[in-house]
Amino acid sequence: MRLLLFLAFLVVPVLEIWLLIQVGSVIGGWTTVALLLADSLLGAWIVRREGRKAWAALRDGVAAGRIPDRELADGALIVAGGTLLLAPGFLTDIVGFALVLPFTRPFMRSLATWFFARRVKTLAASSPYANLGMPFPAGRPEGQEGPQSGKVVHGEVISEDRDA
Template identity: 55%
Template sequence: MGWLIGLALLVVPIVEIYVIIQVGQVIGGWPTVALLVAESALGAWLVKREGRRAWNALQNSLQTGKLPGRELTDGALVLIGGTLLLTPGFVSDVFGFFFILPFTRPLARRLVTRFVSRRATTLTPPAFTPFIPNPGADPGAGNRRPPSGDVIQGEVIDPDK
């Protein structure tokens, strides 16, 4: 996964510069700069508006005692989308708007949720089997049975006595 991020850090700026040059050749240099500034301004306004909505939804779910899974995901998407929108470039702006706009965010949320749940299942370590108390033993004595089922005899010494 780390190599993928490294590759993206190399390829994305090259793609952004290429697209900016191509757009500049079609509409001109100053209109391209104006379009990038306008997209950033629109993105900043959207981040402020949608960030406030996500924050209010998160506070509301916490006050009602509801688990804020959807609200936290929306907040993360607004944060990532805002970062992409404030980064100069047309490709990053497309993804930024996809993460921020209220009518495309549910699709982005589903994709992120699916990705995170798949990663969580592949990265989950094998089940941990804790020691269980030895039946019939004094609960305060500290006797525990290891997962193998073997009983290890021993004496607990309390250093404070």
């Protein structure tokens, strides 16, 4: 994961600069800057509109007494997309629009759900408590059977009376 982030912070800016130069050589420098400004303004408007919708859906879900998991995921995707839309460049804007637009957000939500579920399974498997069959170090409830670590010696406890 660290390597992926390192490469993202190294490769994405280089690709953005290369793409800006390519676009600028085709349509001109000032037109490229104007396109980036228009892109940012349009993105800010969409983020504001979709953010309000997501906030209203979140309030409605909480008021209805259910867990607003989809609404929270949509809110997180809108925040991430808005952050990417603030960064100058066309590649980050494409990903930002994919995260923010209402017709691409369900696909991005399922992609994020798949990624984070896979990540949680990996982290749970590498947990020091994974081999004990317990999700947390709190121990087992009484009467619960399961794999034990260490050798089990069955026996009987005899208490001796020291006074006698």
